Structure formats: C-alpha cells, structure tokens
Amino acid sequence: MTEFAQSDLSQSDLSQRDLAQSDVAQPSLAQANLARDTSTRDASAQASPADDSDKPALSVRHLTKTYAHATSPVLNDVSFDVPKGKVFVVLGPSGSGKSTLLRAIAGLEPIQGGTIALHGDVIDEGKPGRLTGRSKRASALRTRIGMVFQSYDLFPNKTVLGNITLAPTLVLKRKSSDVRDEAMQLLERVHLADRANSWPHELSGGQRQRVAICRALIEHPEVLLLDEITAALDPEMVREVLDVVLELADNGQTMVLVTHEMRFAEAIADHVILLEDGSIVDSTDDPKEFFTHPQSERAKKFLGSFEYKRHDSQPASDRS
C-alpha cells in the first residue's frame, strides 16, 4: 500500500468550463431513491486471488493503536470481520479514530496490539514498542488493500491516465499496454474515458475522486478502504462519486467505508459499526433498523447530531 503524495489542488482550481463538463445536473442525494437490496449482492463477482477462501476478507482482532507521545490509545481493542463482497460502514464522531483505523488496516500506521488478517493471512501484528514508522509489510500490502482519501491526492504532474497507470507499470512492472487498456476500461466505468488525457487541475473534485477510485481499483484490491471520499466535495458532485461506490458494491467489491452521508450509508451498508473514543460502541448487521430505529443511546445521539433543529422553538415565519 502506497500513500500517494497529496497535491495542493483545491476546489478553487475549478474553472467554469470544468464545472460545465461535470455531471452537475444529477439529482442531489436527498432527492435520489437510494433504496437497494444489499442481499442480492453477488459476492462471487469479486476477483480476488484468495477467492476459494471461506475466511473473512478482512479480520481485525483486538486492535490497539497509540500515537507516539499520546497518553491513551486512539484505538482500543477493536475487533470485527468483513466477509468477502460485503460493505462495512464505520461511523463515529470526529476524532473517534475512524481514519486511524483505516490507515492501520492499510499498514500506514503501526499498531501496538492485536492482528489484522486478509482471508485468514495475518498481515499485521501489534508490537507494543513500535510507535512510529509504517508496517514492514506495507509494501507487500499495496496490491491487496486499496485506499482512497478525502483529499484529492492525484499527482498534479501526471495526466488522468498517467495517474492510474503509474504504480502498476513502475512498481508492479506490468505490461504498459495491458495496464493502459485496463485503465481505459476503468475510466469508462466511471464515465471519464473522455478525460483520460486531462490534467488533474482540469477536473472537478468529483471527477478527481472518480480517478482516485480507478487508481485504487487497477491494483485489484481484495479490500477497498474509503475514508470520507465525498467530504470535501460540493453537494452536486457527491452523487456522482457515490454512484460509483454503489456500483462497486453491486459488483461484489469488499469495502470498508467511513462516511458522513447517512442516507448513503443506510443504502449501501451490510454492516455498521459506531466508533467512540477508539472503541466500538454499537455494531449491527441490520443497517435499516440502525438508521430508522436506533436502539442504543449512543446511536440515537450520533444519528440525532445529523438533524438540524432550532434551539428556540420560534418558527422562522414568526420572526419579524
């Protein structure tokens, strides 16, 4: 797993032309009917080198993580399994440890306790004294775990196609014509084939995130980790990225995703956990029930924080 350098691009780089070419006319998430039947998902559609394994695609056991100079663990005895082809949604307030959890799974953060396994193959084991540096296995993991971050982390000096083909050709030494063909197929899938030769600064935020997803997919990750990938997008671009993620789920891609889009989480999740202060405080494989009738006080409080209510009860129309 390689962490790509973050570009210094921002949405202020968008030109009117780029905005006009993006699919901004799509319906907002709130208007969209996101209802879908997660039980019909075809797990066998996922291409994985360990397809014959009946072990969970990802198994996290007693994971404990403490940052250097911190007095208490940021992740505390976290355990869960993600079956192959399923979508695992991680919810939790800011600072609860969601990004740290994904980075630890990706081998970008050393862990001090517990194990992380892919299809039963332990890829990381906690070492109490190791507080800094990446997992020694991180480079071996790069083809097995893909990750897309919140920020647009494309290489600014590479075209869209160059961004997607760079690692497979340079690091994995795959045949460049094969990689290019596959990259074009992926770009077709995310409706960006016509932007293959564009530069990142010529794309909208939503388009850049779709390219970042292609860059992760070209390595055929057994597990794809998505960390708030729509959080920095303008609302009209959120939908185009979430549609791509929904399609990946329908094609059996195993995913762990952190999102603040609650309706999307409800539509896509097979399993939901709620993190608070680095511990799992709620966990369910009935996401519909979790979102519509949360049982625990913590879940109620967390989901309630997404509803906006005036503190004074005076309706706006009564104010003069």
Ligand SMILES: Nc1ncnc2c1ncn2[C@@H]1O[C@H](COP(=O)(O)OP(=O)(O)O)[C@@H](O)[C@H]1O
């Ligand atoms: N590199 C770091 N060094 C020290 N503390 C960190 C680092 N990254 C995150 N933290 C702390 O760990 C906690 C969890 O952060 P994070 O995993 O980013 O939470 P979330 O993604 O849920 O908002 C926070 O208190 C944050 O300040």
Ligand SMILES: [Mg+2]
């Ligand atoms: Mg985070």
